[in-house]
Amino acid sequence: xxxxxxxxxxxxxxxxxxxxxxxxxxxxxxxxxxxxxxxxxxxxxxxxxxxxxxxxxxxxxxxxxxxxxxxxxxxxxxxxxxxxxxxxxxxxxxxxxxxxxxxxxxxxxxxxxxxxxxxxxxxxxxxxxxxxxxxxxxxxxxxxxxxxxxxxxxxxxxxxxxxxxxxxxxxxxxxxxxxxxx
Ligand code: CO
Numbered sequence: 778x779x780x781x782x783x784x785x786x787x788x789x790x791x792x793x794x795x796x797x798x799x800x801x802x803x804x805x806x807x808x809x810x811x812x813x814x815x816x817x818x819x820x821x822x823x824x825x826x827x828x829x830x831x832x833x834x835x836x837x838x839x840x841x842x843x844x845x846x847x848x849x850x851x852x853x854x855x856x857x858x859x860x861x862x863x864x865x866x867x868x869x870x871x872x873x874x875x876x877x878x879x880x881x882x883x884x885x886x887x888x889x890x891x892x893x894x895x896x897x898x899x900x901x902x903x904x905x906x907x908x909x910x911x912x913x914x915x916x917x918x919x920x921x922x923x924x925x926x927x928x929x930x931x932x933x934x935x936x937x938x939x940x941x942x943x944x945x946x947x948x949x950x951x952x953x954x955x956x957x958x959x
Contacts (some may be wrong), residue, residue: 779814780810780814780817781810781811781814781828782829783814783818783827783828783871783873784947785826785871785872785873785941785943785944785947786871786872786937786940786941787940787941787942787943787944787948788944788945788947788948789827789948790829790831791827791871791915791918792831793810793826793918794917794918795824795825795831795832795833795916795917796934797833797940798832798833798834798852798853805892806887807825807830808836808850808892808909810828811828811835811931812848814828815836815838815870817868818840820870821833821841821908822835822838822912823835823836823912824912824915825829825868826916826917827915830883831844833916834851834853834854834916835850835854835912835913835915836851837849837894837905837908837909837912839904839905839908843905844904849891851909851912852890852891853889854885854887854888854889854890855873856886856887856913856915857886857887857888857898858886859882859884859885860882860884860885861883861891861937862877863880863882863883863907863946864880864882865878866878866879867879867907868921869920869921872920872922872940874923874939875921877921877924877929877933879911879921879924880924881907881924882910882911884901884902885900885902885910886900886901886959887899887900887909889899914920922937931946934943937959944945
């Protein structure tokens with residue numbers, strides 16, 4: 778169990794389309810770490826590339842708003858049907874302290890695998906449906922700033938620049954550290 782570093786806007790891994798999960802054998806501890814990291818950051822969802830991993834998986838826990846819900850794991854998730862439209866303010870652990878009104882389909886049907894590799898098909902709406910779409914966007918390299926008008930994006934331009942500069946510093950520091958251990 779470990780809390781990992783969450784990468785921020787400006788880190789290239791957030792712009793990558795993540796690779797499908799093929800090897801399910803060592804996922805248990807990774808998923809524990811994802812949950813630990815998400816709870817520590819007080820988020821309701823976390824995608825693998827937000828901790829620097831190029832894998833098509835994410836976790837979500839909305840049990841604080843809906844006690845019937847439990848923590849959920851989505852592997853190789855795909856949205857196969859989407860309908861309707863709703864607007865809701867969203868934040869993102871990779872773009873700290875910025876909230877944007879994001880328009881998304883209201884109802885979705887997803888196909889995904891669980892830890893047991895079994896495929897499931899399920900319909901989602903409300904907060905869970907929205908969280909799934911947000912995390913799916915992450916795995917496709919899309920962020921909430923790409924889902925708003927350029928005018929809305931301009932309003933947070935200063936904050937975005939700052940986050941990006943800091944993230945880029947961390948990325949270059951990481952590559953220097955890597956060179957040292959090699
Ligand atoms: Co996010």
